[in-house]
Amino acid sequence: MTSADPTSDTPPPEESAGEATDPPASPAGPVSPPPAAEGPTAPPADPAESPAHLLELDNIKKHFGSVIALDGVSFDLRPGECHCLLGDNGAGKSTFIKTMSGVHQPTEGQIRFAGEPVVFHNPHDAIQRGIATVYQDLGMIPLMSVSRNFFMGNEPRKRWLGIPVFDHATANRITMEEMNRMGIQLRSADQAVGTLSGGERQTVAIARAVYFGAKILILDEPTSALGVRQTSNVLATIDKVRKQGIGVVFISHNIRHAIAVGDRFTVLNRGRTLGTARRGEITEGELQDMMAGGKELAVLDSSLGGTI
């Protein structure tokens, strides 16, 4: 698996422009922080300012026949950051993340992974680079046990009389460890996934992607079907994952969920980027207005620090 090379790339141009006029109100920490610290109580250093990009998408356009689904969307992601992709239904969020994960190929525009231009011909190419997508339906099979789900398609093997067999002991042990690390106590790894709550299932899917080496985690509306407590569990999971240095793309149309965990926010509307704002630079109400259709665009332009 290719790893992000932190020394490879020059800082992207749009960032230096944005930070020069940074308003002082940002609560997110110092301007040039060390790489994200893992201290349990320390506030996360602002990963939005770490120089190396994991993934950059430049001016992505996607046409389906005569339909223009994406009309020049730009987006970038750094290690250890949670970048929220917001937008109302039909804004192009799904098409955009499918481009990011290799399901769709862009009609125009460039994708760079760790600074190198890449072309994802299919989802497998993206997975090979460490881009894992957790879709809304999660890819979990309710009737199968947590550990069978966790290792589905990647079963640990051991030799028994020369035959490769499923190493259940290892699978169960790793599943319990990984779930504990995410703060979920399982009765046993044999428990069917169907017995877990929606939030717990989401966490299993995230833990699985992380365990199998994801560097970028794309979460498609992970909180949309969850209750308040389960949502906060999933948001806590996202925070844990981020602190491991994984870049998280969090798709949502719920601004409060995004604000709770996001480092940066990009709003899509009708296939275009309305802008990217950093935590603390924008209020919930402003994001809400942007998602609603960009009516307040002129007002927001100043508060976004010219990053539109």
Add this chain to the structure above:
Amino acid sequence: MTDERVKELGFAQKLLMRPEMGAFCGVILVLIFFLLIAADNGMFNPDGIQNWSVVSAQFAIIAVGACLLMIAGEFDLSVGSMIGFSGMVLAIASLHFGLPVWVGILLAFVLSMALGAFNGFLVIKTGLPSFIVTLAFLYILRGLTIFMSVTTTNKTILSGMKPLAEEDWLAPFFGGEAFQGFFQWMGNMGWIETYTRGIFEGQPVVSGVPALIFWAVGLVIFAQFLLTRTPFGNWIFAAGGDAHAAAYAGIPVKRVKILMFMFTAFCACVFAMCQVTEFGSAGADRGLLKEFEAIICVVIGGALLTGGYGSVIGAGLGAIMFGVVQQGLFFSGAESSLFRVFLGGLLLIAVITNTYIRRRVIGAGD
């Protein structure tokens, strides 16, 4: 590592949640029932036991294939026609064309597994329910079998395989018996009854363990091992549980399903080979309704019709239950039409129980 808030499940509760539990209790119940009412009629004498265990073994052989296929999320309704077809292939090859029996057996396996693969290929390619595709094959194969036997031999039942099979090296693996010396010795010692008259005088009433029983036990062990202990088994569960999720996780769902169709055809062919070499005849109408009997065994064994959940051991126990009841009613002299009433009732109870168990498994009932 453990959390005191999470309720520990009792041993009994864990046992109850196993898919094969219902079939296990069922087998115990019917054995007790027939011990009480049919033991006097010789059901549990050595020859009586052989009688119902051979019938059970026949059910088990086809149930194993149907079980893995059902867990992989598909049905095969052409099992019965496949039995008639592959038996006829063997009989025509050796009786009409004079080929060695082992060549006929290999030919039957190759053709039936190719047809199984084609069945699977059609289901995968068209995306139609396997129920419909294999229902079509139920008719196509049956018709072809009758056509094939009538045009080549002018008959629909071919007999006279017995002497050919006895001389062959491969046929005894299907139609032969094992431990004959041991049974003769037990007969000589007076532990089991011997014939007192006729050409078999002095020979024990049970002359050995039929190959069918070894096939049944072997296939159950093989399939249970494959399903629960190998990575491929996980793929079978996943393919039936949710084909999209499985494919997304990188599992070759199409290959898994086609292989399971081929395995089902293989099991049907084993059934036919045993039948033809043991009884010495093949009929174009053999195997009628076997597909449903196989599915009933699998469902009694705790598998869900919707796929993704089940047990091969359960299917084997279902087959034992099926065989014991069918032959037990015969031994106890009950009206044989009652068997079907019983079977229908059993199927209903099994499906209702399975639905309840599934709720327990995914915790929706708690």
